[in-house]
Amino acid sequence: MKKGYPFYLFIGILIVFQLFLLGLKYPAPLYSPGDVAGKHSELRCRDCHAPFRKIPSESCSKAGCHPAGKTGKKPAVRQLHTALKGLDCLACHTDHLGPEGRITRPFDHKSVPGVEICIDCHRAPGDGIHIRGASDCRACHEIKAWKPSTYNHDDYLYLDKNHNVICSKCHDRNVYTKYNCMNCHEHASRGIIREHEKERIREFGDCLRCHSVYFNGRRYGTEKVREGMVDDDDDDHDGEHGDHDGDDD
């Protein structure tokens, strides 16, 4: 007897019905696209999944699994999750990649809307290189990675052959928010001291705070005071300061 499409469709429905019944008891082998990681394997599918919806973030926090803001063992991770509280967990996390699967996706800042200030999530740098309180990280860093930074010392002072020295030569105790030209440029210190004391200036190692110098094709420092440093007309491109030996005593 020749059997038509309706017969085979019925066979298909029969197969599906059996699979459906089996799936009620053992859903994971039937529907799971891959084993879940770690302790997730102790859960049932419906503990996380919601019908015909992407997994809601509430599934992660309910039953005390990942209470909002208290996620992660490392303090930095906890801090990050506190900052991202209320956002979609699946923006960064996934599963079903095997028991040892990496369930955190490579972080994409674009997936976290409304986050603009780096130190809301990242720990503020505590080293001497970074200016304390500075919030514009993007002035030197790319979003993709902290390193390499786009920091360029030339923006502050061109390091020519005479200035190509170890950092502490200019930055005492490796505090990079300050510098001291006098560690090398003693000049005629007594004369300089006298000149500055006349103006009641006690600290004057950071010459560029008040003076400017023309260097490597650009001007560095401020022009509060023109005397004592090289003049534009001198155009000392080698980086040598102007002659102020007249201050010699």
Next chain:
Amino acid sequence: MRIVIGRLSALFLTLFLVAANAVLIETVLDMYGIRGHRLFTGFLGTLLIILSFGYSLRKRKKLITSGRIKGWLFAHEWLSIAGSFIIFIHTGTHLNAAVPVITLVFMFTAFVSGLTGRYVYERARSSLKMQREKLRRSGLPESDIEQRLWALAITSDALSKWRAVHRPIVSILAVMVVYHAVSALYYGGFR
């Protein structure tokens, strides 16, 4: 017989090119962490295969009554090949859950049986017909003709059974696809 072997080679080559290339593409996408294509490729591949059923409707004059049968058959073949290719991309090497794997097995069988019809059976049948005509024209008695062409006749007869596999498999596949899609959307949502 040489024709049948040649056609079989073409069948396996098509099968290999379609499946292997699709799996390769999916592996590369997976390597770069691109996974957003799965819903789209599943939908698109299924759509193309559904469209290929236009041929069956035209053949039975249900809903579609216009157009040359040959044209519809051509569309049936190529839409199925393209649809299967996209479904292979959709599947890739992810063979974990039973429901999608069973669905894939049915699709693969339907694909192979379809290719058998396209590449081997049609050619074997026309070749048998041509050779029989040729021998008849040469004045050979019917019994001698049958004796000479027995191997090709048996092969052609065996291959004619491909439809007996293709039809039921496609019917079950249709139900399995619906079940797979509903269960996948139930757990994963429309993302």
